[in-house]
Amino acid sequence: MLATPIINPVVLMSTYYAFNHRISILFIRSIAGIVAAIAIGSIISILERNNSDLLREDIYDDSDDLCGCGESHTASKNKSKLSSLLDNVITEFFDISKFLIFGAILSAVFQVLVSRDSINVLARNPYISVLAMIGLAFILSICSEADAFIGSTFVGQFTTGSIIAFLIFGPMLDIKNTLMLVGGFKRKYVITLIICIVIICFILGSLVNFMEVMKVI
16 A cells, blocks of 8 residues: 555656656665555554454445445345446445545645745755655645656755655655545544654655765765
């Protein structure tokens, strides 16, 4: 859920071309994405080790002999496997679509209201810039295949660490998938996950800035 939107061939190639074939950005994004996913997954595993049920109890209808998977086995006995598959796909599509549509509307509103000039004031601070780009990634809610082209426009204005934070935070958490998380998982788990993602991405972005100052990268 966390690493796949960052570490896949399409995203890696788009990152490579968006940053004018700068292999360093591609490498840092890949490593940071892997480290973030492992760190967040490990922390969540520890914090939620005694909680085996993370899904919301109200997302399934308990009637009609449901086993908890969300499918009515009584009704599906009279259907072919293909028909049952299509029914499940359609149900999942409409369940997720309402969150995607609402999130897209919110994202569009923010993109219109928040000007780039208002963000540039914070651009060169090694810590505030990271937080600013994390916030921007959340608000813009851009797909991971295209976020590199947006991030590349901030090169020379924002710190490298803040751009990396933008590139790893956005695919993990934005308005749209936050709404979907809230719709499917218990509130405590969602809050814990969000806090972990923000903290880890902030640490990694700040670390990249520190390494850049120390001439390590």
